[in-house]
Amino acid sequence: MTTRRNKQPTIIDIAEVAGVSKSTVARALSGSPHIGEKTRERVLTAVRALGYERNHLAHSLRSGKTGLIGLVIPDIANPFWAEVARGAQDAAAASGASLLIFSSDWDPEREAHHLRALRQARVDGAIVNPVADNVDGLGRFGLPVVLIGSSAERFPELSSVGSDIAQGVALGLDHLASLDHHRPALLVGSANRLARVRFMRVVHDYCIGHDIDPATLVIEEGSYTVESGRAAMLRLLERDPKAARCVFAANDLMALGALLAVREAGLRCPNDVSILGFDGIPAAAFSDPGLTTIEKPARAIGVEGMHLLAETIEGKLEHRRVLLDCALTSRGSLAHNSDLGPTRLMAVGSN
Amino acid sequence: MTTRRNKQPTIIDIAEVAGVSKSTVARALSGSPHIGEKTRERVLTAVRALGYERNHLAHSLRSGKTGLIGLVIPDIANPFWAEVARGAQDAAAASGASLLIFSSDWDPEREAHHLRALRQARVDGAIVNPVADNVDGLGRFGLPVVLIGSSAERFPELSSVGSDIAQGVALGLDHLASLDHHRPALLVGSANRLARVRFMRVVHDYCIGHDIDPATLVIEEGSYTVESGRAAMLRLLERDPKAARCVFAANDLMALGALLAVREAGLRCPNDVSILGFDGIPAAAFSDPGLTTIEKPARAIGVEGMHLLAETIEGKLEHRRVLLDCALTSRGSLAHNSDLGPTRLMAVGSN
DNA sequence: GTGAAAGCGCTAACAG
DNA sequence: CTGTTAGCGCTTTCAC
Numbered sequence: 001m002t003t004r005r006n007k008q009p010t011i012i013d014i015a016e017v018a019g020v021s022k023s024t025v026a027r028a029l030s031g032s033p034h035i036g037e038k039t040r041e042r043v044l045t046a047v048r049a050l051g052y053e054r055n056h057l058a059h060s061l062r063s064g065k066t067g068l069i070g071l072v073i074p075d076i077a078n079p080f081w082a083e084v085a086r087g088a089q090d091a092a093a094a095s096g097a098s099l100l101i102f103s104s105d106w107d108p109e110r111e112a113h114h115l116r117a118l119r120q121a122r123v124d125g126a127i128v129n130p131v132a133d134n135v136d137g138l139g140r141f142g143l144p145v146v147l148i149g150s151s152a153e154r155f156p157e158l159s160s161v162g163s164d165i166a167q168g169v170a171l172g173l174d175h176l177a178s179l180d181h182h183r184p185a186l187l188v189g190s191a192n193r194l195a196r197v198r199f200m201r202v203v204h205d206y207c208i209g210h211d212i213d214p215a216t217l218v219i220e221e222g223s224y225t226v227e228s229g230r231a232a233m234l235r236l237l238e239r240d241p242k243a244a245r246c247v248f249a250a251n252d253l254m255a256l257g258a259l260l261a262v263r264e265a266g267l268r269c270p271n272d273v274s275i276l277g278f279d280g281i282p283a284a285a286f287s288d289p290g291l292t293t294i295e296k297p298a299r300a301i302g303v304e305g306m307h308l309l310a311e312t313i314e315g316k317l318e319h320r321r322v323l324l325d326c327a328l329t330s331r332g333s334l335a336h337n338s339d340l341g342p343t344r345l346m347a348v349g350s351n
Numbered sequence: 352m353t354t355r356r357n358k359q360p361t362i363i364d365i366a367e368v369a370g371v372s373k374s375t376v377a378r379a380l381s382g383s384p385h386i387g388e389k390t391r392e393r394v395l396t397a398v399r400a401l402g403y404e405r406n407h408l409a410h411s412l413r414s415g416k417t418g419l420i421g422l423v424i425p426d427i428a429n430p431f432w433a434e435v436a437r438g439a440q441d442a443a444a445a446s447g448a449s450l451l452i453f454s455s456d457w458d459p460e461r462e463a464h465h466l467r468a469l470r471q472a473r474v475d476g477a478i479v480n481p482v483a484d485n486v487d488g489l490g491r492f493g494l495p496v497v498l499i500g501s502s503a504e505r506f507p508e509l510s511s512v513g514s515d516i517a518q519g520v521a522l523g524l525d526h527l528a529s530l531d532h533h534r535p536a537l538l539v540g541s542a543n544r545l546a547r548v549r550f551m552r553v554v555h556d557y558c559i560g561h562d563i564d565p566a567t568l569v570i571e572e573g574s575y576t577v578e579s580g581r582a583a584m585l586r587l588l589e590r591d592p593k594a595a596r597c598v599f600a601a602n603d604l605m606a607l608g609a610l611l612a613v614r615e616a617g618l619r620c621p622n623d624v625s626i627l628g629f630d631g632i633p634a635a636a637f638s639d640p641g642l643t644t645i646e647k648p649a650r651a652i653g654v655e656g657m658h659l660l661a662e663t664i665e666g667k668l669e670h671r672r673v674l675l676d677c678a679l680t681s682r683g684s685l686a687h688n689s690d691l692g693p694t695r696l697m698a699v700g701s702n
Numbered sequence: 703g704t705g706a707a708a709g710c711g712c713t714a715a716c717a718g
Numbered sequence: 719c720t721g722t723t724a725g726c727g728c729t730t731t732c733a734c
Binding site (some may be wrong): 010011012022023025026027029030054055057058059060061062063 | 726727728729730
C-alpha cells in the first residue's frame with residue numbers, strides 16, 4: 001500500500017500558500033482583531049485546504065498553558081471514582097481541556113510518582129484525592145490543586161470539594177426517624193479508618209441534637225466489603241435481634257452484605273429488617289429489594305472540582321471548601337416500624 | 352547573572368551550576384554513554400540541588416514523541432469500559448506513558464471531535480472503540496491506532512483486540528449442556544443492533560455444530576437494560592413456561608432483570624429457572640443468587656490493546672487481530688436440569 | 703495591518 | 719568526551 005507520510009502542515013506551510021507571513025497566520029488563527037478581513041479569509045481557506053491542525057505542543061511550550069488537567073484518583077475501575085472522573089471529564093471537555101487520569105491504588109508512593117509525572121507534563125493544574133499523609137508531596141506540588149474526597153480536611157490550606165457527610169447522615173437518620181426507626185443499628189468500618197471516625201462523629205452530633213444517647217446505639221464493625229457486611233449482620237442478628245430491626249450501613253457494599261445475611265437467616269427485608277446504605281453504587285439498584293441508600297454526588301464532585309480548579313488557575317480564587325449535598329435514593333429496603341415499643345426497650349436495656 | 356528563581360529550573364540553569372554546557376546536561380539526563388563518569392555525577396548533583404524536572408513539552412516538541420496515548424471509549428462510568436481503561440492505564444504506566452481518556456458517549460460526532468483533539472495533542476497513538484460507522488474519521492486519523500471492542504471487525508485493515516464472543520458463547524452453551532440444559536431460551540438485544548446479530552450468529556453456528564436445530568430455539572428480545580430483561584422474562588414465562596427453565600442472556604443487566612422477574616413470578620432461581628449472564632459486571636456478584644456469567648476479559652483487553660499499540664508505534668507490527676478468551680464465573684444462578692424430557696418436548700413443539 | 707526576529711526548553715548533528 | 723550550533727512549531731514584541 002502507498003503510505004503517504006507527509007508531515008502535518010505547519011503555520012509556515014499555510015503562510016506560504018496564503019502568501020503571508022507566519023505571524024499573520026498565527027494572528028488569524030488566534031482570532032486577533034489586528035488583521036484584515038480579507039487576509040483572514042485567505043488564511044482560513046489555506047488552513048482548510050491543507051487540513052492544518054495546530055500543534056498543541058508548540059503552542060503550549062510557547063504560551064505556558066497546556067490545556068492539560070491531571071486527575072489522580074485511587075482507582076478508575078471503582079464505580080464511585082469512575083463517576084467522579086466522568087464529571088471531571090465532561091467539565092473539562094466543556095472548557096476545551098483534556099484530562100490526564102492516574103490511579104494511585106491507595107499507594108502514597110504511586111501518588112507521588114504521578115504528581116511528578118503531572119508536573120513534568122506541565123499540566124495547568126490537578127484534581128487529586130490525596131491518599132495517605134502525603135502532605136509533602138502535595139505541598140511541594142507547586143501547581144494549582146483542588147482536592148476531592150473527604151480526606152481533604154487534612155489539607156486545610158487547599159481548595160477542595162467533597163460530599164457533605166454530615167448532611168448525608170442527617171438525611172438518612174431523619175428519614176429513618178420518619179419511618180419510626182429512631183435508633184438504627186450501625187454498620188461501620190474498622191476503628192482505625194478515618195472514614196469510620198468521621199461517620200461516627202457525625203452520628204454522635206446528630207444524636208446529641210436529637211436527644212438520643214449515643215451510648216445506646218448498637219454498633220457492628222465491618223471493612224467496607226460485602227462479605228464483611230454479611231458477617232457483621234449475622235453477628236448482629238445473633239447478639240441483638242431486636243436492634244437488628246433497622247440497620248444503617250456506612251457504605252453500600254456492607255449494606256448489600258447485610259441484605260444477604262438477612263435472607264440467609266430466613267428473615268425478609270424490609271418486613272423483618274430495614275436496611276439503609278450509603279454511597280449510591282449502581283449495584284444497589286439490582287438487589288432484591290433494591291437498596292435504599294444515601295447517594296453521594298459523585299459526578300457533581302468531578303464537575304465542581306474542575307470548576308474550582310479553573311478558578312484557582314485563573315487566580316480568581318484564593319481558597320474554598322465546597323461540600324455537595326447527598327441525596328436519598330428510595331428503593332425497597334426500608335419499611336415503617338409498626339412495632340416501636342420493643343426497640344426502645346432494647347435500646348435502653350442494652351445501655 | 353540573571354537567576355530567575357521563581358520559575359522551574361531548565362537545563363541551562365543546571366548547566367550553569369554544574370559548570371558544563373547544556374548539551375552535556377542533556378546527555379547526562381538521557382543516560383548517554385558518551386559522557387565522563389565524573390561529569391555525570393556533577394550534573395546529577397546539580398539536578399538534585401535545583402530540583403530540576405525535565406519539561407515534557409519541550410522534549411516532545413523536539414523529539415517528536417509525546418509519551419501520550421489516547422483512549423477513546425463510550426463511557427468511563429460504565430464498569431466494563433472502566434476496567435478496560437484500568438488495564439490500559441496499568442500497561443501505559445508500566446511503559447512510562449500517560450493516558451488521555453475521552454468518552455464518546457456513543458456519539459460519532461463526539462468521537463470525531465476527540466480524535467481531532469488527540470491528533471492536536473500529538474499523541475503517539477490511540478486505542479479506540481469505534482462507535483458508529485465512523486470509517487472516515489478513523490481512516491484519516493493518520494496515527495497508529497488499535498481498535499478495541501467487537502465493532503472492530505468493520506475495520507479489517509486495523510489492528511484490534513476484543514473478547515472472543517464465539518468462544519464465550521460456546522463456553523456458556525457447553526456449560527449449560529453439562530447441566531443438561533440443551534436448549535436454553537435466549538434473551539438478546541433488538542434485531543437492529545450489531546451485537547444481537549453477532550451473538551445470534553455464534554449461537555447459530557454452535558447449534559449447527561451440535562446437532563441442534565436453531566429454529567427450535569426460543570428467543571426473547573430486550574434492550575440490554577435491567578428493566579427490559581425483566582419484561583422479556585415475564586413475557587417468556589407467560590408464553591412458554593417450559594422453555595423458561597433455563598435462560599441465557601446476552602448481557603448481565605438483562606440477566607439481572609430476568610432474575611427479578613423470576614422472583615416476581617413467585618419462582619425461584621436456580622431451582623425453577625436457571626439463568627446465565629454475559630459480561631461479568633461487578634453487580635452480578637451481589638444479586639441473590641449471585642449471577643453465573645460469562646466474563647469478558649475487560650482489563651486484559653486494555654492491557655493487550657496497549658501492547659499492540661506499542662508494537663504498532665514501533666513499526667514492529669503490520670496488522671493483527673487479537674481475540675481474548677472469556678471465562679466462566681460460577682455463582683449460584685444455575686442448577687442441573689433434573690427433568691430433561693419436557694424441555695425437549697417443548698422445544699420441538701414450539702417449532 | 704503586517705512582517706521580522708527572538709525565543710519557550712530541549713535534542714541532535716557536527717565539530718573540536 | 720564535550721561544546722557549538724541549529725532548529726522543533728508556535729506566540730509575541732517591536733518596528734514599519
